[in-house]
Amino acid sequence: MEDYKYLFKIVLIGNAGVGKTCLVRRFAQGVFPNVQGATIGVDFMIKSLMVNDVKVKLQIWDTAGQERFRSITQSYYRSAHCLILVYDVFSQCSFDSLPQWCRDIDQYAGAAIAGNGRNVLKVLVGNKCDKDREVPLHIAEQFAHNNNFDLFMETSALEAENVEKLFREIAEILVSRNQESNGGTMSRSITSNSFNQSSKPSNCFNCFSN
Amino acid sequence: MSSTKQAMMDNKLIKFKKLIYQDEVTDLNELRSMAWAGVPPSVRHVTWKLLLGYLPVVREKRAAALARKRSDYQHYVEQYYNNNRCPDDEIWRQIHIDIPRMQPLVSIFQQEIVQRIFQRILYIYSIRHPASGYVQGMNDLVIPFFVVYLSEFMPTHSLSELDHVNVSTLSEEVLQGVEADSFWSLNKLLDSIQDNYTFAQPGIQSLVHLLSRVMSRIDSKLHNHLSSNNVNYLLFSFRWMNNLLIRELPLRCIIRLWDTYLAEGALTSSTANVSSSSTGSTLTSSLLESSNLTITNNSLGNGSPFAASFHLYVCAAFLRYWSKNLLQENDFQGLILYLQNLPTFHWGDNEVELLVADAYSLKETFTPNHLLSS
Numbered sequence: 206m207e208d209y210k211y212l213f214k215i216v217l218i219g220n221a222g223v224g225k226t227c228l229v230r231r232f233a234q235g236v237f238p239n240v241q242g243a244t245i246g247v248d249f250m251i252k253s254l255m256v257n258d259v260k261v262k263l264q265i266w267d268t269a270g271q272e273r274f275r276s277i278t279q280s281y282y283r284s285a286h287c288l289i290l291v292y293d294v295f296s297q298c299s300f301d302s303l304p305q306w307c308r309d310i311d312q313y314a315g316a317a318i319a320g321n322g323r324n325v326l327k328v329l330v331g332n333k334c335d336k337d338r339e340v341p342l343h344i345a346e347q348f349a350h351n352n353n354f355d356l357f358m359e360t361s362a363l364e365a366e367n368v369e370k371l372f373r374e375i376a377e378i379l380v381s382r383n384q385e386s387n388g389g390t391m392s393r394s395i396t397s398n399s400f401n402q403s404s405k406p407s408n409c410f411n412c413f414s415n
Numbered sequence: 416m417s418s419t420k421q422a423m424m425d426n427k428l429i430k431f432k433k434l435i436y437q438d439e440v441t442d443l444n445e446l447r448s449m450a451w452a453g454v455p456p457s458v459r460h461v462t463w464k465l466l467l468g469y470l471p472v473v474r475e476k477r478a479a480a481l482a483r484k485r486s487d488y489q490h491y492v493e494q495y496y497n498n499n500r501c502p503d504d505e506i507w508r509q510i511h512i513d514i515p516r517m518q519p520l521v522s523i524f525q526q527e528i529v530q531r532i533f534q535r536i537l538y539i540y541s542i543r544h545p546a547s548g549y550v551q552g553m554n555d556l557v558i559p560f561f562v563v564y565l566s567e568f569m570p571t572h573s574l575s576e577l578d579h580v581n582v583s584t585l586s587e588e589v590l591q592g593v594e595a596d597s598f599w600s601l602n603k604l605l606d607s608i609q610d611n612y613t614f615a616q617p618g619i620q621s622l623v624h625l626l627s628r629v630m631s632r633i634d635s636k637l638h639n640h641l642s643s644n645n646v647n648y649l650l651f652s653f654r655w656m657n658n659l660l661i662r663e664l665p666l667r668c669i670i671r672l673w674d675t676y677l678a679e680g681a682l683t684s685s686t687a688n689v690s691s692s693s694t695g696s697t698l699t700s701s702l703l704e705s706s707n708l709t710i711t712n713n714s715l716g717n718g719s720p721f722a723a724s725f726h727l728y729v730c731a732a733f734l735r736y737w738s739k740n741l742l743q744e745n746d747f748q749g750l751i752l753y754l755q756n757l758p759t760f761h762w763g764d765n766e767v768e769l770l771v772a773d774a775y776s777l778k779e780t781f782t783p784n785h786l787l788s789s
Contacts, residue, residue: 221509221513222509222512222513240515240517240518240521241516242516242518243513243516243551243552243554245551245552245653245654245657245658246649246653246654246657247653249748249751249752251752264748271550273551273612273614274550274551276614276615277616277649277653298505
């Protein structure tokens with residue numbers, strides 16, 4: 206067994222081509238791929254980091270964005286600790302799709318929340334903020350607030366802006382949630398239903414940043 | 416290369432040339448059985464077109480048939496692409512995003528002229544097939560056809576050299592021909608596996624389920640190891656089905672694999688009474704009956720130019736090829752990362768030939784009784 210204390214499952218969703226895979230590769234491998242083929246189904250990345258002297262392992266599920274794949278990828282929401290919904294600040298179209306993605310989150314991650322008494326951490330990310338924008342920052346912030354996202358951030362996978370910070374904040378929130386609810390102990394198995402969960406309803410974390 | 420081997424290859428090429436270019440009527444059964452073991456690169460383009468049923472077997476009819484199909488395609492380009500395309504079309508936008516980021520030939524897809532060719536092929540396909548539309552992965556399926564048909568005009572170039580060819584140096588007529596032939600070949604291929612790309616992708620879901628059933632019989636140790644670590648087959652083999660292994664193997668291997676696929680698929684299409692093909696379909700239907708799945712024949716590619724049922728056995732052979740390495744991985748993450756990055760980069764014809772031989776033996780020895788017992 207490896208020496209990590211927490212293992213969290215993070216699922217990235219959002220329209221095709223918004224940069225989900227580039228975001229994950231920037232974080233997990235420190236690279237920005239020049240050519241990144243479309244993700245088919247789901248890809249996996251693992252990255253460990255230290256949060257307050259505690260080793261945390263993030264298991265990142267990078268899902269395909271195209272509509273045709275949703276019936277497959279939706280089944281992966283259920284056991285996630287965190288869902289990152291990504292849009293492209295340069296693409297109004299990707300922003301306009303967010304309400305549908307939010308409905309999917311409620312429908313496919315919602316059952317799990319009710320079932321085991323925890324809330325999935327909902328994060329909204331506007332990627333490609335190095336480009337000219339079509340989506341104003343304040344509109345996106347408002348959207349995140351109105352739709353109960355726990356965290357909102359703009360990132361640039363190309364310029365490595367806010368990428369590390371994004372995943373670090375997610376890890377910190379997840380660790381603090383688990384420490385609050387379990388007194389620091391939890392199951393290390395994250396697969397399917399074996400996760401040891403808090404019964405405490407979580408509040409909005411109010412940690413909006415930009 | 417030894418002189419004996421060279422002589423065998425020369426001899427093989429002479430046989431292909433005789434069948435294709437000298438006989439009045441090409442004997443398709445003979446061509447299939449020869450192509451199954453690999454097609455010499457210099458006659459691959461015409462062999463594939465014959466095996467797909469795109470070129471007539473009667474030699475003197477070929478030129479006219481080709482001219483007609485190419486002209487039909489030019490009409491589609493006018494009708495669907497040049498005149499009626501909505502600039503905000505979502506499908507067009509998606510295709511537009513996907514083409515420049517295609518692999519494995521990186522350089523060639525940066526050329527605008529090539530991007531346009533792929534965009535037209537995929538866009539017109541999607542408009543003419545609204546039930547599936549364009550699904551990511553279809554772009555990959557065009558690559559082998561495009562590369563093989565292009566290589567007809569670059570006979571001295573190897574695959575890796577082809578990546579650096581300046582495509583715009585070829586004449587417009589040549590490129591239009593390559594484009595039209597690639598389009599019609601893609602149609603032939605996708606017609607046989609359309610259920611893989613319609614809503615909820617039922618064809619793929621069935622194939623993934625069948626793969627799991629087959630593996631439980633042929634390598635129960637690996638099968639149990641995967642399931643005890645919660646590695647669901649869908650997680651890694653969805654892409655194997657959606658992209659027909661193109662993401663898992665080097666392109667040179669895919670092209671060699673498709674020699675066999677096209678030979679194998681054609682075998683099941685025009686000779687319905689060939690016993691091996693009926694074994695395949697009986698097997699799959701009994702697997703399906705026992706698992707309460709419903710499926711149309713179409714999604715398995717039976718009776719089609721591209722037998723997806725053979726692809727199923729290739730996937731099973733492919734998975735068990737890695738069995739020893741996978742059994743050494745002892746958790747979910749180790750397994751899934753290995754399965755998503757299988758070390759095939761050094762693979763060549765030898766590995767593919769082992770794979771198809773194993774797949775063939777699985778197909779031949781797997782009887783419905785094996786699957787229904789225990």
